[in-house]
Amino acid sequence: MAEHLRALKDASGFSLADLAAKTHYSRASWERWLNGKRVITPEALDRFTAVVASDRDTVRALLDSVRREAGSEDSAPVPGEGSTVAETTGPPAVDPDAPEERPETPAETPSVETPPANSAETHRRWAQGLRNGSSRLLAALLAALLAAAALVSGVAWLLVHSSPRRAQARTAATAPAQPTTEGVQCQGIGCLGKDPQQSGCDSDARTLTTANDGEVVLYVRYSSRCGAAWAKITNGSPGDTAVISTGSGERATALIHWGYDNYSPMVAAAGPDVTLRVCGSQPAGQACTSTVMSPKA
Template identity: 45%
Template sequence: MSQSWKPLPDDLSEPARRLAEELRAVKDAHRISLAELGKRTYLSKASWERWLNGKRLITPQALAGLIAAVECDAALLISLLRQAEAEREEGATEPAADLVPKPEPEPVPVPVPLPGLPVETPALPVEQLPSVEVPLVEAPLVPAAELPTGIPMARVAAAIAAAAAVLVLVAGLWLRGPQGGGSAAAAIPPTATASEPAPLCQGVGCAGKDPQAMGCETDDHTLLKGNVGQVVLYMHYSPRCRAAWAGITDGSPGDSATISTNTGWQETALIHWGYDNYSVMVDASPGDTTLRVCGHQKGGDGCTGVVTDPAARAAAAPLPVPPTVATTPTSRAG
């Protein structure tokens, strides 16, 4: 569905402006809403709103997801993104529309270069790093009151890891594609982890600290995701930092998501304004760590399942699956 677009920011570079206009044209041509665009690419509609309105420069992974999801001029879009990223790096000392710090930054992980771009790029502050969103593991929410407190999860974790390993192998073959062919998404090379800066904290040293400021978002794995009505809860984990945090999107002021561990540590992401936020981190380094995220919204409360051994879950790196409908959240009195 086409729409009346807001004017793009005046301080956008010419390639970034053209890229935003082309992305808008793709959305209008396919007559799809932001919500539908988010479902097809496994990214939030909040992120697409920022990219389409020039508030942030679209990430390489998000662009690859769009190219794989809808028919569009992949070569043109990739070329414009390369040009926009090059101009952003050249003008890194000057304010740019997509580098202005936001009070509510979106939680995003590993930067992935497009074909032809060098792997090693000039070092930027963590909050300015280009980023992508990690494929999600969907899990239905269960009412908080019904969550078990002592379920042995070793067999479940082992089964998940085994199934995920098969999916990763299939994904690798698909992404590699035929020689000389394949989609634009398949042409994007994997990130060279050797060029990533070291995180500023690990384990208990990360407790209570911002994952973006500490460099922990560069390898963010979303271990679980679920809905309470329209509100989306996330369980994030960084293998390099051995720490975890909660995220919440599509909410409203007053909504929150709290991550807790089996040691009793809790941190909360509260939406003060807008529609999303993320919490500071909890220590997830002990081998017996278990994690859970619970949401508190006007429409009711709900929790994700419990994750045991988050390091093994992240190493499995499962592919995204279509969203599932969560169970009805527990209604709150009044």
């Protein structure tokens, strides 16, 4: 079912963002349906066939067959994971495939017991309880006010008797250092050949430059905390590649094994005279980004 839907999508030339805009289902839902992670709903299938101008009865018959085999009338998850379809543009759409949130059960509100109408003794005890509760509440409020006043007085004394220089010295002595490399696992040459996501280098990554080869987009990605860079390719097809190279001869390749995008391992980009460039190769041709000089600057 998923292979048939992907074939119809590819033949139409629409991207996931196009499908989300035309059908009002989110890109995430279309990624799950087209990769076989979930069985598409009949309503979404009707919109899909209308958008891609496909034979609705034929595709609907295929869906009915899949649902009978699955033994469920719902869009249950399909075991296993398909290829990931990445889309990075366009506003998020409402995801009808997302589970509904259950409303929280309101906490029970303690009720105040009212005295019986015909019991004078019970009424007297009830009124006495209210007075005792009010007295305890008033005492608690007074204690809180006294504690707040003492705290304010202590802070005022410290402000008056502490010089600015001493305060600055204490702050400098007790403030923890904030290393610029916190959270990353490598730097510079130590990042060579490593995965940018697993190494934490994608946390501050930015795109230095891009290039297009038809619909295929090539990226030069760079992390200043790691002093490393890598290639990224999107909107491609299995077999498409993007190779990042440096002026010192380092190279790393991003190959799309399945799906539409991928990224390469990292190359070192920490020196002041580093140059970076990404070149892509597809059946339709080749393209390269402009050369980036000294990315750290």
